[in-house]
Amino acid sequence: MTTPPPGLRERKKQATREALREAALRLAMERGPDQVRVEDIAEAAGVSPRTYNNYFASREQAIVSAVTADRESRIATAVAAQPAGVRLADAVTEAVVEQYTKTGERKHEVLLLITTRTALRDAFLDTTADIEPPLTAVIAERLGDAGAHTARVLAASVAAAVRIALESWLRPAEGAEAAGSFGAGGLVVPSGSLRDQLREALAPLAPAFDAAERRTQPSSQPNGHPLDKR
Amino acid sequence: MTTPPPGLRERKKQATREALREAALRLAMERGPDQVRVEDIAEAAGVSPRTYNNYFASREQAIVSAVTADRESRIATAVAAQPAGVRLADAVTEAVVEQYTKTGERKHEVLLLITTRTALRDAFLDTTADIEPPLTAVIAERLGDAGAHTARVLAASVAAAVRIALESWLRPAEGAEAAGSFGAGGLVVPSGSLRDQLREALAPLAPAFDAAERRTQPSSQPNGHPLDKR
DNA sequence: CAAGAAAAGTGCGTGCACGCAAGTTTGCGT
DNA sequence: ACGCAAACTTGCGTGCACGCACTTTTCTTG
Numbered sequence: 001m002t003t004p005p006p007g008l009r010e011r012k013k014q015a016t017r018e019a020l021r022e023a024a025l026r027l028a029m030e031r032g033p034d035q036v037r038v039e040d041i042a043e044a045a046g047v048s049p050r051t052y053n054n055y056f057a058s059r060e061q062a063i064v065s066a067v068t069a070d071r072e073s074r075i076a077t078a079v080a081a082q083p084a085g086v087r088l089a090d091a092v093t094e095a096v097v098e099q100y101t102k103t104g105e106r107k108h109e110v111l112l113l114i115t116t117r118t119a120l121r122d123a124f125l126d127t128t129a130d131i132e133p134p135l136t137a138v139i140a141e142r143l144g145d146a147g148a149h150t151a152r153v154l155a156a157s158v159a160a161a162v163r164i165a166l167e168s169w170l171r172p173a174e175g176a177e178a179a180g181s182f183g184a185g186g187l188v189v190p191s192g193s194l195r196d197q198l199r200e201a202l203a204p205l206a207p208a209f210d211a212a213e214r215r216t217q218p219s220s221q222p223n224g225h226p227l228d229k230r
Numbered sequence: 231m232t233t234p235p236p237g238l239r240e241r242k243k244q245a246t247r248e249a250l251r252e253a254a255l256r257l258a259m260e261r262g263p264d265q266v267r268v269e270d271i272a273e274a275a276g277v278s279p280r281t282y283n284n285y286f287a288s289r290e291q292a293i294v295s296a297v298t299a300d301r302e303s304r305i306a307t308a309v310a311a312q313p314a315g316v317r318l319a320d321a322v323t324e325a326v327v328e329q330y331t332k333t334g335e336r337k338h339e340v341l342l343l344i345t346t347r348t349a350l351r352d353a354f355l356d357t358t359a360d361i362e363p364p365l366t367a368v369i370a371e372r373l374g375d376a377g378a379h380t381a382r383v384l385a386a387s388v389a390a391a392v393r394i395a396l397e398s399w400l401r402p403a404e405g406a407e408a409a410g411s412f413g414a415g416g417l418v419v420p421s422g423s424l425r426d427q428l429r430e431a432l433a434p435l436a437p438a439f440d441a442a443e444r445r446t447q448p449s450s451q452p453n454g455h456p457l458d459k460r
Numbered sequence: 461c462a463a464g465a466a467a468a469g470t471g472c473g474t475g476c477a478c479g480c481a482a483g484t485t486t487g488c489g490t
Numbered sequence: 491a492c493g494c495a496a497a498c499t500t501g502c503g504t505g506c507a508c509g510c511a512c513t514t515t516t517c518t519t520g
Contacts, residue, residue, distance in 0.1 A: 156390035
């Protein structure tokens, strides 16, 4: 409905983007990530370097996007696909966990590559911001027009939480540095599975979702037990 | 206590940083922001271009940092300075609003400059991430060791909310584009004062703070009326 | 189906970020 | 007071991001 026939223009565009993605990833895997110049990626994809640059603002983005692909749209539909009765908080949590967990075999070995370079790691973490717009849309849909503002904030918070979860998951406990007055952190969390990290990061936001949801439909109370562990 | 005498080394370093900040801002104000090359800033500050680059990762950062300065530390202390009895949510909100509102006359004219260039605008918005570590620290302090994880998520959410508030404040209603299924947004909010934008963006997070706070001190209920409008 | 408008691709030039390997300054132990 | 080690500065070189002007391709409309 939204895309009758995408048109040749758009198809070519996506094809080029895909080719660049693939080329970037493949070359990065073959040689090290540092041994891949933009020129190589462009050539492998059959476009000029300048064109490559119209698709990706940085070399890291190109490589990482091969893993990230169309996560944004997947998340949105995943939320919408949740049964109508569940709490909004649970719907979002489930959708997010599902999308970040259901990783093909190939992806996992790519993540190893990504963690080896700080620039790549950062670029990967930055992609969490991409889920914000679609999340805003679905949340806003459930909150109604009055909650548009709230929806944006909640979506952004979710993105932030996901980022944190990925951060502490990707980091096998580095030396103690920056933030505040924590110990080495060894006690805080033994760096469990990604699944757990995500749930734990999203849990604190649940009350905010509940409150927002309550403000729009004070009558129909969604069932609150499918995932509530308390 | 934390800084007996800072030592010559550190003082010089801060002096250089300050000089760069000031030079960058001054030059950007005199000519347009686009007419300032890194070379100029470095020369005006009396260091080599390469050294400039050891302090700032981008030209935009240097300019923006003149406005941002030590906001991070101010926020942390502002939260800590709040009366002990108030809800954590209120303490944070007040501290944040205060810090982003108490803007000198000079700052306001700088903000006008910043909004003129997208790159500067983005750099400015990115600085909201800097408040995250100090916020994490103070929040963690009030939540106790058990809530360290929660503290990080909440701090990140606050940072995200602030970013959103600043975004919609800096943008006098552009044409409708990206996100989801909203109208032109003219109805949603008439783009009130920054103060209001901040409060509105932070409000949805209050329930999350309350819940977190409740989990650590189920007994002593903080007074909940100083700012609660509902 | 033939222009003409709109959009994508391309070549070129400029300023920049950043690694590396010196040189220089500051701090500290003895 | 001296001198070594660590921190900061700097020059150089490389690859890159991106604006601009222009060509080529695709979409639209009469």
